[in-house]
Every structure is written in C-alpha cells, then in structure tokens.
Amino acid sequence: MRRRTGVALAAAAALAWGEWLNWRWSRTLVGDSGGAAEAVVVLGYRNPQATANLINRWRVRAGIRSIAADSTQAARVIFSGGATGSGAAEARLMADYARSVLAFDGTVLLEDRSGTTWENITNVIPLLEDIDRIKIASQPAHALKARAYLRRQRPDLAERLVRADDYRPGExxxxxxxxxxxxxxxxxxxxTDERKISL
Known part of the structure; x- marks a missing residue:
C-alpha cells in the first residue's frame, strides 16, 4: 500500500512538474505589444507523409485558436516548414489541414523552405516587418526557442512578441x-536572459 502511494505521489509530482515547466516556457520572452496587425507563426514538425501528422495538426489548432478575437480581420497565419524528403512542404500540409478540416478562411501565408527552427525564423522575418503583434505557436519549449532566435536575429521585432495560445492546463x-x-x-x-519569464 505504501509503495503504491509512493508511486502515485511520484507520478503526480512528475505531471505537476511537466505542467509547470510548459506553463513557464509559454510565458517567457513575450510582452503585451498592442496594435491591430497580428501574425501567428505556426512552426512545422517532421512530416514525411502526405497529410499533416498528429503534432502538426495540433500546432495548426493552437495557431488558429491564438488569433485574438478582436483582430481576426487584421490577422494572418504563417505556416512555416519545408519538405521532409520528397514529400510536400510542412507549411503546405498544415495550410491544407487548416482549410479543409478546420474550415479556416483567414489570411494564410506559407514559408516552405525551412529545415530548422533557426531557418523558420530567418525566413518568416520578411513576413513580419509590418506586424504589431507576433505570436509563435508550437509546443511551449519549441516556441520559446523560436522566440529566442527572433530576439537574436531581430531584437526590434522580438519586442512585438506576445503569448500564443499553445499552452492550456491539462492539455x-x-x-x-x-x-x-x-x-x-x-x-x-x-x-540566462532568454529564460526570463514575462508575466
């Protein structure tokens, strides 16, 4: 009985720790920039098959739900990711999923050349120059890494970063x-300065 209780406590502690770290990462290197023009950058994940895989489908949903309710007309979703092997680009597969399955009818832009997170950021920068509020949607740790890369490449644009809706308790x-x-x-x-939480 005592052993079962210990295992249950350890499992609960691991779940709480994972929840806390993901919550923390989702709130790091973001601010509260204002303005009407908003972009949500959805980062792709390795996708060798002909349709969006589980992780990319989730990232698309997180990206679309990240669009602020009051900025739908001025918002654009940028899908970023190149091809894995000889298949279609991740960006194209994610956009197809957003349109055909989620019935998303907003503005969509594709960045379909990137093979790494650094390249994702490098290649979406020209699409962000006129944007007031920038959100990056992915799993929280990956999104934080991308925000840090934007901060390194273009600190002026990084000042426009705001939180995406890619962390939800229990998800x-x-x-x-x-x-x-x-x-x-x-x-x-x-x-160290790239790990500082923004509340």
Whole structure:
C-alpha cells in the first residue's frame, strides 16, 4: 500500500512538474505589444507523409485558436516548414489541414523552405516587418526557442512578441513530463536572459 502511494505521489509530482515547466516556457520572452496587425507563426514538425501528422495538426489548432478575437480581420497565419524528403512542404500540409478540416478562411501565408527552427525564423522575418503583434505557436519549449532566435536575429521585432495560445492546463498532460525533459535538452543553449519569464 505504501509503495503504491509512493508511486502515485511520484507520478503526480512528475505531471505537476511537466505542467509547470510548459506553463513557464509559454510565458517567457513575450510582452503585451498592442496594435491591430497580428501574425501567428505556426512552426512545422517532421512530416514525411502526405497529410499533416498528429503534432502538426495540433500546432495548426493552437495557431488558429491564438488569433485574438478582436483582430481576426487584421490577422494572418504563417505556416512555416519545408519538405521532409520528397514529400510536400510542412507549411503546405498544415495550410491544407487548416482549410479543409478546420474550415479556416483567414489570411494564410506559407514559408516552405525551412529545415530548422533557426531557418523558420530567418525566413518568416520578411513576413513580419509590418506586424504589431507576433505570436509563435508550437509546443511551449519549441516556441520559446523560436522566440529566442527572433530576439537574436531581430531584437526590434522580438519586442512585438506576445503569448500564443499553445499552452492550456491539462492539455497533453500525460506526455508533458516527457515534453519537459525534451524541452530542457533542446533549450540548453539558451542564455540566462532568454529564460526570463514575462508575466
């Protein structure tokens, strides 16, 4: 009985830790920039098949729900990601999913040349020059990495970063401890000033 209780407490602690880290990452390197023109950058994930995979489908949903209710007319969604192998670009697959399955009819732009997160940011910068509010949608650790890269490449645009709706309590809860472990590994190159939470 005591062993079962210990296992249950350890599992609960792991879930709480994963939840907390993902919450924290979703609020790091963001501000409260105002303005009407809004862009949501949705980052792609390895997608060798002919349709959007599970992770890309979730990222598309998170990106679309990130559009502020009062800025739908002035908002654009930028899908970013190149082709994996000889298939279609991740950006195209995500846009197709948004249009055909989610019936999204807003403004969509494609950036279909990137193979890394650094390239995602480099290649979307020209699409963000006239934007007041920039949101980056992905899993929280990946989105934070992309925000840090924007800060390194274009600090002036990074001042326009605001929080995307890519963290929700309880969503992906069972795998959040694994996402947190993977996130710690992928974020190991971030500087201390790039880890500062913005509330």
């Amino acid at each position: 992906w809860m069972i795998v959040k401890p694994l996402l947190a472990l993977y996130g710690l590994w992928t974020l190991r190159g971030l500087r």
